[in-house]
Amino acid sequence: MIIIDDYLLNPEQRLYWGYLVAALSIAILYYVVSPKPNSIQLKTVFGKAKAYWFHPSATLDYRYFIAVWLIKVYLLLPLLLSAESVALYVNLALQKLHSPLHLALPNWLITLLYTTSLFLTSEFTRYWLHRWLHTVPWLWQFHKVHHSAEILTPLTFYRVHPFENFLFGLRYALTVGIVTGIFLWGVGSGLTIYTIGGANIFIWLMAMLGGNLRHSHIYLRYPKALERWFISPAQHQLHHTYQFAARNYGGYLSIFDRLFNTLQTSENIQQPTQFGFPEKMAKPYRGLIGLLKQPFIDCWQLWKKTK
Numbered sequence: 659m660i661i662i663d664d665y666l667l668n669p670e671q672r673l674y675w676g677y678l679v680a681a682l683s684i685a686i687l688y689y690v691v692s693p694k695p696n697s698i699q700l701k702t703v704f705g706k707a708k709a710y711w712f713h714p715s716a717t718l719d720y721r722y723f724i725a726v727w728l729i730k731v732y733l734l735l736p737l738l739l740s741a742e743s744v745a746l747y748v749n750l751a752l753q754k755l756h757s758p759l760h761l762a763l764p765n766w767l768i769t770l771l772y773t774t775s776l777f778l779t780s781e782f783t784r785y786w787l788h789r790w791l792h793t794v795p796w797l798w799q800f801h802k803v804h805h806s807a808e809i810l811t812p813l814t815f816y817r818v819h820p821f822e823n824f825l826f827g828l829r830y831a832l833t834v835g836i837v838t839g840i841f842l843w844g845v846g847s848g849l850t851i852y853t854i855g856g857a858n859i860f861i862w863l864m865a866m867l868g869g870n871l872r873h874s875h876i877y878l879r880y881p882k883a884l885e886r887w888f889i890s891p892a893q894h895q896l897h898h899t900y901q902f903a904a905r906n907y908g909g910y911l912s913i914f915d916r917l918f919n920t921l922q923t924s925e926n927i928q929q930p931t932q933f934g935f936p937e938k939m940a941k942p943y944r945g946l947i948g949l950l951k952q953p954f955i956d957c958w959q960l961w962k963k964t965k
Contacts, residue, residue: 664727669855669862672815672869676855681812681870688878710875714944715808715934721946723813729820738827744835745842752843759844768841773851775837777860778911783833785914787825788907797825799956806943807873808934810898814873819953864888864910873898877929885923886916892924899930 665673710716752758763771791801803819818826841849854862871878872894880890889908897906905922908915915921934940942952 669857669865672865673812674857674865677865677870678812680866681868681874684868684878685871685874685876688876710809711811713809716811716813718944718946718949719807719809719811719813719817722949723816725946725950726816726818726820726823730823734820734824734827737824739831739835741831741834741838744831745838748836748839749842752839758842758846761845763845768845769850769852772837772841772849773858773860775841776834776851777858779837780830780833781909781911782914783829784826784909785907785918787829788909789918789920791822791825792904792907795960796957799960800953802935802956803943803949803953805898805903806934806940806949807898808932808940810873810875810895810933812870812873815870817949819950821953860910869910875929877924879924882923882925885925886912886921888912889915890924892927892929893922895930895933896922896924896927898933900932900935 665671666675668674669676791797800819800822803822804814804817807814807817838849852859857865868878868891871891872889874891875895876891877895878891879885880888880892884890885893889906889910889912893906893912896902902922905920906912906915907920912921935943942948942955
């Protein structure tokens with residue numbers, strides 16, 4: 659029941675039931691309206707459902723989700739820095755430099771600026787942490803857990819090593835804390851954001867527009883002009899291929915990929931038929947224990963090579 663409350667009933671989680679229903683609706687519509695030969699008949703889709711949902715990689719996602727949830731709840735959460743603590747520190751630090759500004763802005767404008775700033779700053783820091791997870795060798799050993807998935811399901815989103823979860827939790831606390839601290843110093847207390855069901859309105863909209871299809875085999879493209887601003891499911895699926903892993907680091911937005919030359923649109927690229935790693939590289943990641951321990955083994959090997 660705790661997992662249901664934490665995920666299926668929580669609009670701040672990707673597995674919120676409303677987001678799943680929206681993704682399923684978009685997927686069905688996609689298959690209905692897509693012209694042949696670029697689509698599959700619904701009968702074929704449902705006929706292959708068993709092979710998809712019960713693929714060894716998919717069932718590993720399910721087991722790993724439960725295991726890591728337990729690790730996060732009992733080991734990681736007590737260690738994480740809180741956004742509130744960061745906000746308080748930033749606010750006090752700014753007050754030492756200059757007295758609070760207390761800008762007299764309309765409440766609606768403050769809320770709009772705060773909501774937008776949180777979203778854009780979060781996307782920026784998410785982009786760079788994700789990029790470092792690919793480009794810094796020892797960090798990549800942990801991020802390989804996520805990219806080891808051979809079948810993409812909504813639960814693949816949670817196929818993340820606990821250490822990477824810790825890094826993203828730290829990123830969240832610093833991002834939200836710094837932005838909030840600046841706003842507290844600039845406009846005072848009583849900050850609120852525009853929400854739907856308790857989730858940032860921007861996050862809610864992006865999730866309702868097919869966020870869960872990014873980790874799926876529904877190759878939903880956006881027009882090229884739109885993919886220069888927003889990451890489509892197709893673009894993220896390309897990121898999960900060996901060929902395009904160094905592209906499309908963005909979460910919901912592709913503006914930072916475009917700004918820092920890592921954008922890859924899906925134009926003229928066929929739907930990937932294989933995800934994950936080549937066979938020899940993939941083998942250690944096909945078990946629950948392997949997903950948890952292999953990054954440490956690989957980091958040890960890296961360290962020995964540098965000696």
